[in-house]
Amino acid sequence: MVDKINTTLRRVPAWVLYALAPIPVIALFYLGLTGELGIDPAKRIEHELGLWSLWLLIAGLAVTPLRRWPGVNLLKFRRAIGVITFFYLLAHLLTWLVLDVQFQNVWADIVKRWYITVGMAAFVLMLPLALTSNNWSVKRLGALTWRKLHKLVYPIAVLGALHFLLLVKGFQWEPILYAAVIAGLLLSRIRTDRIPGIGQFRQA
Amino acid sequence: MAYRWKNTLSAEDVTPYSAFLNRRQLMAGLAAGGIAGALPIGAKAQEALEPNAWEEITNYCNYYEFGTGKEDPARYAQALTIDPWTVRIDGLVDKPGDYSFADILSQMTIEERIYRFRCVEAWSMVIPWNGFELADLLNWVGVQSSAKYVAFETALRPEEMPGVSSRVLDWPYVEGLRLDEAMHPLTMMATGIYGRDIPKQNGAPMRLVVPWKYGFKSIKSVVRISLVEDEPPASWNVANSREYGFYSNVNPEVDHPRWSQATERRIGSGLFAKREPTLMFNGYADDVASLYDGMNLREFF
Numbered sequence: 128m129v130d131k132i133n134t135t136l137r138r139v140p141a142w143v144l145y146a147l148a149p150i151p152v153i154a155l156f157y158l159g160l161t162g163e164l165g166i167d168p169a170k171r172i173e174h175e176l177g178l179w180s181l182w183l184l185i186a187g188l189a190v191t192p193l194r195r196w197p198g199v200n201l202l203k204f205r206r207a208i209g210v211i212t213f214f215y216l217l218a219h220l221l222t223w224l225v226l227d228v229q230f231q232n233v234w235a236d237i238v239k240r241w242y243i244t245v246g247m248a249a250f251v252l253m254l255p256l257a258l259t260s261n262n263w264s265v266k267r268l269g270a271l272t273w274r275k276l277h278k279l280v281y282p283i284a285v286l287g288a289l290h291f292l293l294l295v296k297g298f299q300w301e302p303i304l305y306a307a308v309i310a311g312l313l314l315s316r317i318r319t320d321r322i323p324g325i326g327q328f329r330q331a
Numbered sequence: 332m333a334y335r336w337k338n339t340l341s342a343e344d345v346t347p348y349s350a351f352l353n354r355r356q357l358m359a360g361l362a363a364g365g366i367a368g369a370l371p372i373g374a375k376a377q378e379a380l381e382p383n384a385w386e387e388i389t390n391y392c393n394y395y396e397f398g399t400g401k402e403d404p405a406r407y408a409q410a411l412t413i414d415p416w417t418v419r420i421d422g423l424v425d426k427p428g429d430y431s432f433a434d435i436l437s438q439m440t441i442e443e444r445i446y447r448f449r450c451v452e453a454w455s456m457v458i459p460w461n462g463f464e465l466a467d468l469l470n471w472v473g474v475q476s477s478a479k480y481v482a483f484e485t486a487l488r489p490e491e492m493p494g495v496s497s498r499v500l501d502w503p504y505v506e507g508l509r510l511d512e513a514m515h516p517l518t519m520m521a522t523g524i525y526g527r528d529i530p531k532q533n534g535a536p537m538r539l540v541v542p543w544k545y546g547f548k549s550i551k552s553v554v555r556i557s558l559v560e561d562e563p564p565a566s567w568n569v570a571n572s573r574e575y576g577f578y579s580n581v582n583p584e585v586d587h588p589r590w591s592q593a594t595e596r597r598i599g600s601g602l603f604a605k606r607e608p609t610l611m612f613n614g615y616a617d618d619v620a621s622l623y624d625g626m627n628l629r630e631f632f
Contacts, residue, residue, distance in 0.1 A: 159602045165402060166391035167454065168602045229606050232591050240589050294589070296452075297499035297570055299399055 129198045136200065144207040151179060152218055169226040176219035181291065181305055183212035184284050188312040195315075206260050209280070213257040216250055242293035249286035252279050281316075284309045333440035333464060335516035336618070382445055383456040385525055387599045392532045393450065394551055395499050396485065396492040403494070404532035410491045411552065413536045422482070422557035425473025432536050436522070438471050439463035443526070444519060444540075449581045449613045451545035451567075455595040460540055461523030466514045474510070474558055481513040482506075482563035483539060484555035500566045506550040507563035507577065508541065509622075517542055517618055520553070543612040543619045545579045576632035580623070581613035585632050 155175055159168035187208040193199045224230060236243045256277055258264070265273045288309045291302035382388075394404035416432040441461050449455045469481070487503035489495050495502045512518060521540045522529055529535045534551025541548050547567050557563070567575035574588050583593045594606040612619050623631070 156602075162601075166387045166598055167401065167596075169596070169604070170454075172602075226602065227596075231594060231606060236591065239586075242589060295399075297395065297399070297567075298497070299499060300497060 133198075133200050136204075141204050141207045144204055144211060148207075148211040148214065152176070152215070169222070173219065173222045173227055176215055176222055177291070180212060180215045180219055181287055183208060183215055184280070184287055185305075185308055185312065187212060187280065188284060188309070192312060192315045209277075210257060210260050213253050213260075216253055220246075220250055242290050245286050245293060246290040249283045249290065252283050252286070256280065256283075281313055284313065332470075333442055333467060335464065335466075336444070338445050380445070380447075380457055382459045382525075383599045388456060388458055388524060389530045389532060391456075391598055393452075393546065394494075394532055394534070396487075396494045396502070396504065397532065398494045399499060405530075407493050408531035408535075411486070411488065411531045411535070412491060413531065413552075416536050416554075418537070418553060419555045420468075420472050420557075421555070422559050423475040423478035424469075424558050425475065427472070435468065435537070439467055439520075441522065446517075446540060446542035447610075447613050447615075448542065448546055448549075449595060449609065451547055451575070451579065451587060451592075453587075453590055453592060453595050453609075454598050455607075455609075456598045459525055460519065460521040461526060461529075462519045462521035462537075462540065464516060465518045465520050465539065466516065468520060468556075469513065469558070477560055478558035479510055480559050480561065480563055481508050481510060482555075482557040482559050483508075483550045483553050484557075485550055486552045486554045500570050504550060504566045505563065506539065506548055506565050508539075508548075509562075510558075511622055512541065512619075515619060515622065517615060543581055543615040545581060547575070548579050578623075578628075578631050580619075580628065580632075581609060581611070582628055582632065583609040583611060585629055 155164070155172050158164045159172050162168070164171045187205060190201045190205045190208070193201060224233065228236065237247050238244065256279055259268065259273065259276060268276065288302070288306040291305055295302055390405045391401050392404040393401070394408065397404040397407040414432075417429045418432065418435060419429050421427040441463055443459055443461050445457060445459045447455060448458050465481075483506045485504040486492075487495060508518070519540045520537050521534070522537050524530070524533060529538065531552075534549075534553075537553055538551040539549045539553060548565070562577060565575075565577055565579075567579075568577050581592075586592050592609055595609045596604055596606055610616070
């Protein structure tokens with residue numbers, strides 16, 4: 128089963144993801160313009176793009192655990208997932224800036240409003256990752272440094288989850304669910320063999 | 332006493348639902364034809380505070396008992412039983428009791444009021460309500476002199492309200508007003524919109540409307556009104572007192588801790604709607620500012 132999936136995946140080139148990526152964004156704006164996104168299209172697009180960013184972050188973080196446990200290999204898609212995540216985050220930010228707050232008090236919002244501070248921090252941390260998502264940068268930085276740099280995706284995911292938790296009114300399950308999934312994906316990376324107590328047992 | 336407050340809008344704004352739709356279509360047609368400038372001045376002035384469409388008012392609601400999405404109430408509120416409907420009026424009143432909605436209606440004068448509606452989430456609408464002044468109801472049951480506040484409660488029906496299984500708030504939803512706010516001529520109990528019965532998602536059969544306060548003060552589907560001596564609990568204030576004050580008057584100078592209240596997005600103006608400045612007391616300062624003379628509105632937000 129897993130072998131079958133991997134064989135099929137091997138035949139799909141990574142550029143397919145780049146080709147498909149703009150479709151949801153174009154669809155959202157098209158539906159917004161034609162009045163099919165409900166009563167408040169600007170907020171709806173903003174929210175949907177935020178959710179897409181979280182889904183993509185989760186997809187990117189799922190690559191390693193999927194490879195380790197069921198053995199599904201999505202590694203060659205990971206760069207595309209990451210780059211697309213950045214563009215969704217950018218689209219989310221621009222929708223907020225242009226259609227929602229319309230450039231009013233933007234700086235005050237970033238400094239004063241915690242959920243915006245957190246969201247903006249995630250975006251800023253994502254910039255170096257987007258800029259170095261190419262083979263030239265991997266060579267230039269050296270694989271080790273590059274991999275260290277790209278561990279920034281962990282704090283970015285935490286900030287993304289926090290951003291959602293901070294912005295809802297009242298007690299709501301949806302952002303808690305996202306936070307739990309992201310926490311699970313991050314915890315799955317803790318290598319038990321490197322924790323002193325457990326590691327010793329392994330060695331013995 | 333009905334008719335204590337007059338709309339600043341002209342009489343033509345009191346529009347039956349069908350005529351309203353026709354006018355919108357007509358105006359849209361004129362605008363599309365590029366001859367909007369040919370409209371009479373009156374029609375242009377009306378446009379400045381034109382009510383939102385029925386579809387907008389009834390499909391974009393916050394009524395968390397039916398879910399936290401804006402379209403959830405329109406989808407799920409139809410399960411709410413509103414006939415029969417009984418309102419318990421108790422506390423410091425001369426004639427306490429369980430009043431049927433029909434009993435109340437038979438004593439009240441229904442009039443139309445076109446009010447601005449400003450949500451604490453920084454969006455707004457203009458809504459043509461039908462209803463009666465809360466003061467008329469309170470005078471009918473007789474308010475005792477020791478009463479200082481009015482407490483309200485929304486129906487709590489877990490079998491009809493899918494949203495209450497989630498503890499977003501401490502159900503039932505409760506709200507409160509100071510007695511002078513409750514007796515103010517602007518404060519009304521709405522029973523209709525556009526001359527039709529108020530839809531369930533908007534708080535059928537009877538809801539409070541306090542146009543100078545953020546929308547969450549205007550409690551929906553009221554089943555209990557109590558006249559009390561001490562400040563009653565208000566759901567959002569109980570849930571988060573740092574973000575939602577008891578008064579919650581619309582005030583562009585006092586921000587919500589998580590967002591600015593200086594401007595608002597007028598619902599229904601499309602994807603590229605421009606933000607508009609929020610008005611002090613939602614544009615009703617001349618009518619209500621005196622209620623808060625000498626109060627620090629930053630402290631009593």
